[in-house]
Amino acid sequence: MSLARRLKAITEFFSKSQPVETNEEKSHSENMNLTLKVWRQNGTDDKGEMVSYSANDISPEMSFLEMLDVVNDQLESESIEPIAFDSDCREGICGMCSLVINGQPHGPGSGTTTCQIYMRSFTDGSTITIEPWRAKAFPITRDLCVDRSAFDRITQAGGYVSMNTGSAPDANSIPIAQDLAEEAMDAAACIGCGACVASCKNASAMLFVGAKVKHLNILPQGQPERQKRVAAMVDSMKEEGFGNCTNEYECEAVCPKTISADHIGFLNRDYVKAKISGQ
Amino acid sequence: MALDAHIPSGPIAEKWDNHRFDLQLVNPANKRKHTAIIVGTGLAGGSAAATLGQLGYNVLSFCSQDSPRRAHSIAAQGGINAAKNYQNDGDSIYRLFYDTVKGGDYRAREANVYRLAQVSTQIIDQCAAQGVPFAREYGGTLANRSFGGAQVSRTFYARGQTGQQLLLGAYSSMMRQVHTGKVKLFPRREMLELVVIDGKARGIIVRNLDSGKIERYVADVVILATGGYGNVFYLSTNAKGCNVTAAWRAHRKGALFANPCYTQIHPTCIPVSGSYQSKLTLMSESLRNDGRVWVPRKTNDTRSPEQIPEDDRDYYLERRYPSFGNLVPRDVASRAAKAVCDEGRGVGKTGRAVYLDFADAIDRDSEQVIRQKYGNLFDMYSEITDENPYKTPMRIYPAVHYTMGGLWVDYNLMSNLPGLFVLGEANFSDHGANRLGASALMQGLADGYFVIPNTLGGYIASEKIDQVTTSHPAFDEAEQQATDRIEKLLSINGSRTVDDFHRELGLVVWDYCGMSRNAEGLIEARRKVQSIRDEFWENVTITGTLGGVNKVLERAGRVADFMEFAELMMVDALTRDESCGGHFREEHQTEEGEARRDDENFAFVSAWEFTGVGQNPILHKEDLIFENVHLTQRSYK
Numbered sequence: 001m002s003l004a005r006r007l008k009a010i011t012e013f014f015s016k017s018q019p020v021e022t023n024e025e026k027s028h029s030e031n032m033n034l035t036l037k038v039w040r041q042n043g044t045d046d047k048g049e050m051v052s053y054s055a056n057d058i059s060p061e062m063s064f065l066e067m068l069d070v071v072n073d074q075l076e077s078e079s080i081e082p083i084a085f086d087s088d089c090r091e092g093i094c095g096m097c098s099l100v101i102n103g104q105p106h107g108p109g110s111g112t113t114t115c116q117i118y119m120r121s122f123t124d125g126s127t128i129t130i131e132p133w134r135a136k137a138f139p140i141t142r143d144l145c146v147d148r149s150a151f152d153r154i155t156q157a158g159g160y161v162s163m164n165t166g167s168a169p170d171a172n173s174i175p176i177a178q179d180l181a182e183e184a185m186d187a188a189a190c191i192g193c194g195a196c197v198a199s200c201k202n203a204s205a206m207l208f209v210g211a212k213v214k215h216l217n218i219l220p221q222g223q224p225e226r227q228k229r230v231a232a233m234v235d236s237m238k239e240e241g242f243g244n245c246t247n248e249y250e251c252e253a254v255c256p257k258t259i260s261a262d263h264i265g266f267l268n269r270d271y272v273k274a275k276i277s278g279q
Numbered sequence: 280m281a282l283d284a285h286i287p288s289g290p291i292a293e294k295w296d297n298h299r300f301d302l303q304l305v306n307p308a309n310k311r312k313h314t315a316i317i318v319g320t321g322l323a324g325g326s327a328a329a330t331l332g333q334l335g336y337n338v339l340s341f342c343s344q345d346s347p348r349r350a351h352s353i354a355a356q357g358g359i360n361a362a363k364n365y366q367n368d369g370d371s372i373y374r375l376f377y378d379t380v381k382g383g384d385y386r387a388r389e390a391n392v393y394r395l396a397q398v399s400t401q402i403i404d405q406c407a408a409q410g411v412p413f414a415r416e417y418g419g420t421l422a423n424r425s426f427g428g429a430q431v432s433r434t435f436y437a438r439g440q441t442g443q444q445l446l447l448g449a450y451s452s453m454m455r456q457v458h459t460g461k462v463k464l465f466p467r468r469e470m471l472e473l474v475v476i477d478g479k480a481r482g483i484i485v486r487n488l489d490s491g492k493i494e495r496y497v498a499d500v501v502i503l504a505t506g507g508y509g510n511v512f513y514l515s516t517n518a519k520g521c522n523v524t525a526a527w528r529a530h531r532k533g534a535l536f537a538n539p540c541y542t543q544i545h546p547t548c549i550p551v552s553g554s555y556q557s558k559l560t561l562m563s564e565s566l567r568n569d570g571r572v573w574v575p576r577k578t579n580d581t582r583s584p585e586q587i588p589e590d591d592r593d594y595y596l597e598r599r600y601p602s603f604g605n606l607v608p609r610d611v612a613s614r615a616a617k618a619v620c621d622e623g624r625g626v627g628k629t630g631r632a633v634y635l636d637f638a639d640a641i642d643r644d645s646e647q648v649i650r651q652k653y654g655n656l657f658d659m660y661s662e663i664t665d666e667n668p669y670k671t672p673m674r675i676y677p678a679v680h681y682t683m684g685g686l687w688v689d690y691n692l693m694s695n696l697p698g699l700f701v702l703g704e705a706n707f708s709d710h711g712a713n714r715l716g717a718s719a720l721m722q723g724l725a726d727g728y729f730v731i732p733n734t735l736g737g738y739i740a741s742e743k744i745d746q747v748t749t750s751h752p753a754f755d756e757a758e759q760q761a762t763d764r765i766e767k768l769l770s771i772n773g774s775r776t777v778d779d780f781h782r783e784l785g786l787v788v789w790d791y792c793g794m795s796r797n798a799e800g801l802i803e804a805r806r807k808v809q810s811i812r813d814e815f816w817e818n819v820t821i822t823g824t825l826g827g828v829n830k831v832l833e834r835a836g837r838v839a840d841f842m843e844f845a846e847l848m849m850v851d852a853l854t855r856d857e858s859c860g861g862h863f864r865e866e867h868q869t870e871e872g873e874a875r876r877d878d879e880n881f882a883f884v885s886a887w888e889f890t891g892v893g894q895n896p897i898l899h900k901e902d903l904i905f906e907n908v909h910l911t912q913r914s915y916k
Contacts, residue, residue, distance in 0.1 A: 042827070043827050043828075059553055059555065061552050061553055062553070062555050063557070065557065066555045066556070066557050067555075069555065069557055069778070070555055073776050073778060075822075076776045076820060076822055076831060077774065077775075077776055077820065079772075079820060079822055080822065081822045081823050082822065082830070082831060084828050084830050086345065087519060088344060088351070088519055088520045089349075089351060089353065089354045089518040089519075090518070090519060090557060090558045090560075091354055091516075091558075091560050091561075091659065092659065093353050093354050093440065093443055094344070094349040094351070094353050095346075095348070095349055095353075096344060096345070096349050111658075112662060116659075116662050116663075118662070118663070118665075141489050141828055142827060142828035143828075145345075145828060147345065147489070148345055149345065149346065149466065151346065152346050152347070152348075152454065152457075152464065152466075155450075155451060155454045156454040156455070156457045157458065159451055159454060160409070160451035160452060160454060160455045161408065161409050161410050161451070162455060163408050163409060163452075164330075164333045165326075165329065165330040165333060165405060165452075165728045165729070165732065166401070166405075166728075166729075167408075168401070168404040168405045168407065168408035169404065169408065170404055171363070171403045171404045171406075171407035171408075171413075171421055172365060172420045172421060174407060174408070175418065175419025175420060176415055176419050177415070177417075177419050178415045178416065178417050181412050181413065181414065181415040182412075184410070184412040185412040185437060185438060185444075188412050188437075188444060188447065189438075189440065189443075191353075191443070192346065192348055192349075215410065215412065216410050219410050219412070221407075221408055221409070221410040222410055
């Protein structure tokens with residue numbers, strides 16, 4: 001759809017149920033022209049390469065992914081295969097979106113996912129490089145999409161409380177101090193996007209694993225399986241081909257939910273205790 | 280076709296207990312001989328997979344995302360209702376039941392809603408035991424907040440990420456069953472056809488979204504937990520991938536679609552900013568606990584909000600509904616916002632927004648307290664709008680959020696097709712014509728954790744299910760239908776993109792079947808939908824091939840189904856010649872502009888039978904019988 005047609009559609013959209021005059025959309029002079037350098041890879045076994053595209057007349061109000069939508073719409077209308085990238089909720093919680101923008105997982109800004117980056121963070125005329133998460137344990141399926149099922153398998157190893165439906169006691173029979181609940185929530189906020197892995201030179205998943213272990217291992221519900229859980233999850237992490245932590249703190253810096261690297265310390269301590277006790 | 284909802288007899292409070300006793304059981308050793316396909320891994324599908332796996336059934340679990348944890352339930356913010364009465368403020372199972380039936384504008388099935396309220400308390404126990412980090416009081420007990428349409432505090436929450444935490448609870452239970460081998464995961468699969476053998480749902484045809492291959496799966500039963508159809512509007516708060524395809528494919532194979540015109544427009548979303556907009560972002564309803572909604576008293580008042588003195592502001596919800604104030608139900612709040620904007624009193628650059636103001640709450644409680652309660656929501660707002668809601672009021676406008684309609688199911692959550700069960704937002708049964716806040720999470724988990732484990736056993740134990748394999752001719756036929764359709768899509772080679780068609784369709788649905796509808800418009804809209812659909816099948820361009828990852832092809836299939844579904848919405852909205860809940864027919868309103876129901880003629884569920892694309896569907900009615908709740912004009916004044 002041409003921009004003019006799109007503008008017409010949106011104007012109609014607003015005028016339909018609206019008797020008052022609206023202000024004009026932001027003037028086009030604020031809009032930007034950008035060059036994108038994007039990783040294209042036709043399937044897991046393809047070698048892949050960076051390809052340049054222009055993104056013209058981009059509004060600073062657009063989200064980064066909306067900018068890619070506009071570029072893709074253009075490519076599609078020219079019968080060129082659009083850039084494949086993952087996204088779903090587009091409100092920063094599903095963990096699906098996963099772009100390395102100018103070398104930074106989830107792009108500029110801190111504590112945000114790719115879908116929450118807005119084009120106002122970029123300047124007219126600039127070049128933006130866009131690459132997928134890169135880690136041995138996250139094979140690329142196409143272009144910017146990767147397979148993160150390794151995270152599911154780590155969770156299968158022990159990221160749960162073994163409790164069958166129907167067997168729970170009354171919820172208030174397990175009192176939990178407010179600050180403990182908050183601490184567990186801080187760790188539980190992980191969205192499983194894998195930016196921590198993508199940012200780490202060792203492709204370590206220890207922030208992801210640490211957050212889940214911390215969430216469950218500090219709560220009373222998680223105590224019966226505390227040692228078994230940490231041992232199983234860490235062992236699974238190693239089997240999946242993730243590396244170890246060497247204290248660079250890149251994971252914490254790019255984490256869209258600002259999960260603290262302190263959880264890795266907790267993970268290490270609990271892992272050692274588990275191993276000493278024979279798990 | 281006679282519709283039998285199979286509602287158990289007896290007093291409402293005893294129906295579920297009696298029914299569970301009456302249902303035949305499957306011997307534990309026999310459960311392992313039965314397989315259930317579950318499509319969707321949100322709260323309903325995830326909790327069902329976990330629980331059926333624990334019981335010993337073999338579960339095949341499918342989702343379109345790369346991990347079951349990414350289903351859109353994850354985005355639910357505000358909370359989950361339960362009749363725990365921990366606050367000692369007068370709540371009870373009966374009150375939750377009553378509020379839900381009333382909130383749904385008396386268009387829900389009483390027996391289902393009562394069961395929902397009954398199991399709500401077990402859901403909280405279940406989730407707390409899984410380690411869901413619910414908000415707590417200092418003494419360690421669970422905290423509650425209030426939500427729209429209720430005068431008690433019965434909503435449990437985990438910051439503004441309740442859906443995420445509940446889903447991760449269900450997901451982790453499900454992962455435990457994957458570990459034991461009882462649940463097999465099939466991520467990145469999209470259901471394209473339902474396979475029906477001898478009148479029973481026995482399997483599905485899916486496309487593997489990574490390899491592009493078409494695959495077949497057989498089971499004793501098929502459970503759909505595939506969410507709602509809000510993306511028929513193009514712009515909604517749903518995730519980009521949410522779609523009606525699985526439900527619609529089942530509908531085309533004979534499953535009745537109930538009340539498709541019941542859609543929920545959520546009052547507090549971030550307004551549309553431009554034509555490139557790809558989705559709308561919800562601001563949790565919980566904000567209405569502390570935020571005050573207002574617009575200028577005068578039309579076309581262009582002053583900034585800080586410059587508008589108290590006397591020139593109209594806190595229209597507090598004025599019109601003094602007893603519920605800013606906490607009126609969603610349909611009422613949305614229509615009121617539309618009304619003031621239609622009067623020319625809307626704010627922001629488009630004039631399609633109202634203020635949600637926290638100044639009074641910050642004065643009263645301090646910025647720190649407000650930050651604690653809503654910090655992540657305020658952050659999200661300022662990321663998107665580049666404004667600071669601690670200093671200036673938020674601008675909000677209604678947006679499509681949830682769909683109450685869905686596949687018709689009986690009390691056992693089974694559709695009219697034997698062996699096809701439908702859970703969560705994908706079915707129609709519990710919310711009537713309007714859903715109350717914090718009830719979607721409750722329903723998804725009720726269906727998956729507590730209802731289906733009982734009713735599925737009843738079906739398997741009492742029904743003769745023949746042995747079949749995926750080489751049955753019905754699988755050949757269904758696979759052929761799926762591939763024919765894909766090949767047809769790929770062969771069109773037109774000039775308009777899939778999104779372009781989707782946007783055009785969405786505008787028609789929003790304009791004519793959105794917050795208000797009328798007969799003339801709906802007739803016009805049906806014609807428009809037909810013509811967009813005709814053009815789609817002649818002029819859409821789809822790049823790439825069937826093999827490998829092809830996101831355009833994925834979207835094209837979904838949009839093609841939305842185009843057929845949208846027509847059914849128009850037919851349903853036109854047939855329902857009354858206003859109720861989210862379905863507001865302009866011809867039927869009170870003098871004060873509230874929805875006017877017609878209980879004498881429309882106290883029924885509309886269940887539609889597919890007869891062909893562009894053909895008139897056949898209406899089947901399930902009469903709604905209210906034995907416990909007295910039908911009144913809903914009042915929140």
